[in-house]
Amino acid sequence: MKSIKILAVAALCTIAFSCNKKEGSTLDHVPGVDSATTVVEALSQESANPDDAALVKEAQSKPLTTIAFGEIDHNFGDIKKGEKVEHVYEVTNTGTNPLIISNVKPGCGCTVPDYTKEPILPGKKGKITLHFDSTNFDGAVNKAADVFVNVEKAPVRLTFSANILP
Numbered sequence: 249m250k251s252i253k254i255l256a257v258a259a260l261c262t263i264a265f266s267c268n269k270k271e272g273s274t275l276d277h278v279p280g281v282d283s284a285t286t287v288v289e290a291l292s293q294e295s296a297n298p299d300d301a302a303l304v305k306e307a308q309s310k311p312l313t314t315i316a317f318g319e320i321d322h323n324f325g326d327i328k329k330g331e332k333v334e335h336v337y338e339v340t341n342t343g344t345n346p347l348i349i350s351n352v353k354p355g356c357g358c359t360v361p362d363y364t365k366e367p368i369l370p371g372k373k374g375k376i377t378l379h380f381d382s383t384n385f386d387g388a389v390n391k392a393a394d395v396f397v398n399v400e401k402a403p404v405r406l407t408f409s410a411n412i413l414p
Contacts, residue, residue: 300353300403303396307350310398313343313370324410327382334379337406341368347397352376354393358384361393378408385412
């Protein structure tokens with residue numbers, strides 16, 4: 249099982265870092281989605297710990313819909329140690345039921361989420377902002393946050409990277 253996770257992480261890193269900022273990435277959860285999306289979905293499912301089961305159950309208890317992101321990975325580039333940065337991920341409800349973001353759970357305390365709390369109506373957009381504090385880091389950093397929403401394959405994972413300079 250660990251080797252599958254490692255391969256998924258390696259594949260995701262290869263895809264994320266071999267391309268420029270990937271605009272228009274979608275997570276519509278239908279056949280024919282691009283391989284980066286498939287890897288992200290698989291990784292999200294693999295890494296969800298048992299404590300997240302209640303969050304997944306809550307998100308999926310609502311009528312399901314589909315979702316699209318403007319991007320699922322962001323690179324802050326070089327930032328100075330101690331600098332606090334943030335990035336806004338735009339989310340679009342591509343389904344027919346209201347999209348409900350029930351929780352956003354970052355991988356560590358260095359990242360604080362903020363997100364649209366009201367239901368996002370079909371065709372409308374919402375936001376997920378990740379605030380990152382680089383105080384305790386040096387060099388290359390890769391972070392993630394799991395987004396618990398009422399879609400078939402929840403949670404969805406958003407990622408970002410940075411190079412922390414002294």
